Amino acid sequence: MKRWLKLVAGAAAITLATAGCAGSGGGDNASGSGGTGTGTLTVWLMTGSAPDSLTGALNKEFEAAHAGVKVDYQIQQWNGIQQKLTTALAGDNPPDVIEVGNTQTPAFAAQGVLEDLTSSVNDLNGAQWLAGLKASGEYDGKTYGVPFYAANREVLYRKDMFQQAGITAPPTSNAEWLDDITKLKAKFGSDPQFQPLYLPGQYWYSLLSFIWDNGGDVAKADGKSFKSTLDSAGSKAGLEFYKQLVDASATTAPKDNDEANPQQAGIYGGGKVAMFIGTPGEVATAAKTDPSITDKTGAFAIPGKTAGRPAPVFLGGSNLVVPVNSKNKDLAKEYLKLLSGDKYMTQMAAAGYVPGTSSDVSALAKDPLGAVMAAASKNGRAVPTSPKWGEVESGQNPLKDMLTAYLTGKKTVDQATADANAALDKIIGG
Structure with missing residues (x-):
């Protein structure tokens, strides 16, 4: 929860550079256009998010199910992350899966640097998405972010x-x-x-x-x-x-x-x-x-x-996104499907978060304070999904x-x- 408080204060402060951000990479790569792909899937999650036990088991299971694929899992620090994300997303070889703050998602989507996931919502456990976080991953009628986790007051x-x-x-x-x-x-x-x-x-x-x-x-x-x-x-x-x-x-x-x-x-x-x-x-x-x-x-x-x-x-929290220039879009979506399923979202609840893509909060409900938070999250909402909302909070x-x-x-x-x-x-x- 302390990490989440930093998220609320810091994630909304992002200001994106417009030059070079609307790339179209990934479409000509075999693994980005339908193939299962081989090689390395790069995943960036933020410090203090998913427990090490969760990510260790997740990455091991994913690699076992995808022969020839190695997950390069990297933990990012919040300090300086805005510029690091802006640079990475504008490049030709960004990470394949990235955690971003829910108030950041519309800003990145407006810059054209995120993959449109609208057609994949059902495959990504969309029926179980937390409503308030779901809205934070949308921009201009399309879906760009998969809810990861949340917390509320x-x-x-x-x-x-x-x-x-x-x-x-x-x-x-x-x-x-x-x-x-x-x-x-x-x-x-x-x-x-x-x-x-x-x-x-x-x-x-x-x-x-x-x-x-x-x-x-x-x-x-x-x-x-x-x-x-x-x-x-x-x-x-x-x-x-x-x-x-x-x-x-x-x-x-x-x-x-x-x-x-x-x-x-x-x-x-x-x-x-x-x-x-x-x-x-x-x-x-x-x-x-x-x-x-x-x-x-x-x-x-x-x-x-x-x-x-x-x-x-x-609802303050995080979404998971796929960069538009990812060379492994299909693999990235399969990774998101696994992470957003009940198995790993239940572990997020056990870590003290409201899971973004699961109705199972039994682990969180074992804590009296967590149980109240989980119940209230069902009636949670996000701030306006304006790509300029960061300017409101940082200014x-x-x-x-x-x-x-x-x-x-x-x-x-x-x-x-x-x-x-x-x-x-x-x-x-x-």
Whole structure:
């Protein structure tokens, strides 16, 4: 999960060079045009993704089934990966299978450097693809990425504090959530450092859940471009509920920064916070401050406005792609078919991830925190599949500016959403 947090922050920052990226290699090679091929299949996966035990067994099985083929498996580092991928994908001899962040996929697809996998979806276990990640692998009506794995947020809470405050069960609606915040304040509010919910002002990944739950969205596809919709009624309602949570909890989290600055798990580990919105792996970070907090922590799905119906969640994760210039496209697809099957996706679940191409999450469900994440992932979504979305996250993010302006009272909800809408349109609207 810690690796995934780096993915969310870093994968979206990609800026692609356009020169030379629309190559047409691979089609004249025998192994790229229908033959089974011999030689070497080069696979790039990122550090911290699939466990060594999984990839070792996978590569051994693949080689045994393809006489004369050797898998050259290479682990890549996130630091500097954007430029490395850009260079490799623009070349005539790229790797054959590559893991990319789900927010990177549309950008690469738009550059013409990824193989169109639309006709192969059924062969690649498409019936079991996680819906939210499936969308992140699509661009302009075609499929370029196979879902690999994902993670999503949930509400992590102190079970002992809930019990002491007389809360017998986690909330299942926004109203119950606000009511529980009131109960926690009544019990522990005499401590000026106590916070029922730690919620940073620019935590836009969490904001997405409230926007989607109220029927809003960030943007809608408009041909190959996108039209921002942050000024819709549903989006405004989501922003208003975010402010309700911030005001009700009297959180001391900065209104002009996000969950990483300061690191929210560290704040939770200090023992003065009853809840925060995060991923299961953040509990391990909190435990560095207080080892006992692991056993004290429970989780529940981010509540929605309707009781018993959790809010949708943002899915962060990875896709698997085949470069358009690969000399071994058919072998690459067979490798993806094997990796995306139940056998290896079940092992991904055992490693703590939501598998991208399997409905079997029994291994993940053995962990109470993982079980909540897995259940919520079924109602997961991706950010708009704009090839320019990386510019949103790596630059002056309009969603962050909108949150800060509204939460600090510098702008009304109408002003904040209108300005954010205009700023977002300038980035992804063309």
